[in-house]
Structures are given as structure tokens and as C-alpha cells.
Amino acid sequence: MPTSLSKPTRGSLLLMLCLGLTQPALAKAPEANAQGFAAYGKGDYKKAHALFEKALKQDPSNVYARLNRARTTTLLNQGKEDADDFDYCAFERNWIYLALADLSKAVEHDAKAILPKIDEDTQGLKALKARDEYKKWRQAISVLVEEKGIREKVLSTASDWWFLRPGQLPKSITLAADKRVMETLQDMTEQPAGQWRPLGGGVEIKAGKEPARPWKLLAGKYAFDQGNRFFFELQLVPGEGPQPAEYGWSTGPLSIGPLSGDCL
Incomplete structure (x- = not known):
């Protein structure tokens, strides 16, 4: 006749739990x-x-x-x-x-x-x-996830772009409705800097005497906090073509995003 097993004591249960010898049905704490x-x-x-x-x-x-x-x-x-x-x-x-x-x-x-x-x-x-910062961010996200018709919509409504040159004040570049590219100078006056036209999901820009080049509309990242964080922004990035002779706004990228121009 088989010998009956004695009921485990509380101490023996604790020992088995510590040793991983049992798998009791314990409720998992919420994460x-x-x-x-x-x-x-x-x-x-x-x-x-x-x-x-x-x-x-x-x-x-x-x-x-x-x-x-x-x-x-x-x-x-x-x-x-x-x-x-x-x-x-x-x-x-x-x-x-x-x-x-x-x-x-x-x-x-x-x-x-x-x-x-x-x-x-x-x-x-x-x-x-x-806030306006969120609205600009959401526009960049629309481009990121490629919402239908968003590139054409963005290019028809977004005209004022920033060019950020390390160590210098940013430049404001406007893609005007008359298809001129306008550069805002430090005294806040504007001067013509080229021409642009829609091209597929981006634009073609001819800066001064430089050959025309295609620019892609992308959702780029603006890093901050020593590169530990970022937020998305709209960017126009030059595609393939002859590189400008001098470093300037035509080297790109141009951006529109949550960041206020006063902070650049």
C-alpha cells in the first residue's frame, strides 16, 4: 500500500520557492x-x-x-x-x-x-x-508615414525654410508663390536667390547661376540634449547633381520644424 505524502510545511514551501523547485500559481505584479x-x-x-x-x-x-x-x-x-x-x-x-x-x-x-x-x-x-510646435511636428510625421497626398499639400503651404550653418546665424529661405527663391538678409530685407518648381514629391531648385537640382522632401531628425533626444522636422534635401562651388544654403538641407527660429 503506497505511503501517503505529508502536506508540505510553510517552511518547506518557502525553501522550494527559493530553490525554484515549484511553479506555484502566483499572480504577477502589474508592470x-x-x-x-x-x-x-x-x-x-x-x-x-x-x-x-x-x-x-x-x-x-x-x-x-x-x-x-x-x-x-x-x-x-x-x-x-x-x-x-x-x-x-x-x-x-x-x-x-x-x-x-x-x-x-x-x-x-x-x-x-x-x-x-x-x-x-x-x-x-x-x-x-x-501649439504650433506640435502642428509642425505632426506635418513631418505625415511625411514620415507617407500619408496620401501629403507631399503635395506640404509643398503648397510650407514656404519659409531655415538653413543652419554651424557657428553662424541661420538663414531664412522662402520658396515664394511666384516660384522665386528669396533669401532674407541680416537687415531683414529679401533678395532673389534662385528659382524653384514642384518636381514629383519634392522640388527642383536653381540657385543663382548653379545648375538646377532636385530636392527631396523628407522627415528628418533634429537632435538635442547632447544627441540623446530628437524630434522630427520637415527637411528639403538636395539630390544628385553638381555640387555648389561655395558652401551656402544651396548645399542644404533646408528645414521647417518645431524649433523656433529665435533659438537657432
């Missing part, structure tokens, strides 16, 4: 992003923000934690940009650019899953979405 979203739903945005940050330390590729951190960054900081001591151009502390950086990273990893949630958000991102 940090889920805990944060629960706090977010209750309106405890400070607690939620800390949990979203914890989730991203555990898994930087968690796109939902990035989206959620952009929400709490917005909710915890909206309105601070109106304070006298707010430094708009300190990008690594400016909530607007921090939120856009999280959204950019999330969209880069999984645009199909994240973009609809961004577009549908009417609470957490409300203050951000009302």
Missing part, C-alpha cells in the same frame, strides 16, 4: 507602465510620471510608456512656458520639446500602433496639440 496608467486614470499625474519613467528605464523600447510619459510631461508642465523664468531655448528642460521627443521615439518604433492614439488623444496631449 510599471500599467501601474502608471492606473494612476494616470485617477488623475495622479506625478505618480504616473514616475512610474512611466521607471518603465522606460526597464525597457526603453516601450512605446506606450513613451506616449504616456509625453502625456504626463504635458499635464505636469503646461502653462510653465508663460513664466518669466522659463528658458524656452533650453530644450533639455523645455516640456514642449521633451514631450515631442518621446512622441518621436514612439512613432519611430511603431507608428502604426502609436499614431492613432496620439491623434485620438483629447486629454493628456491637449495643451501640446494646441
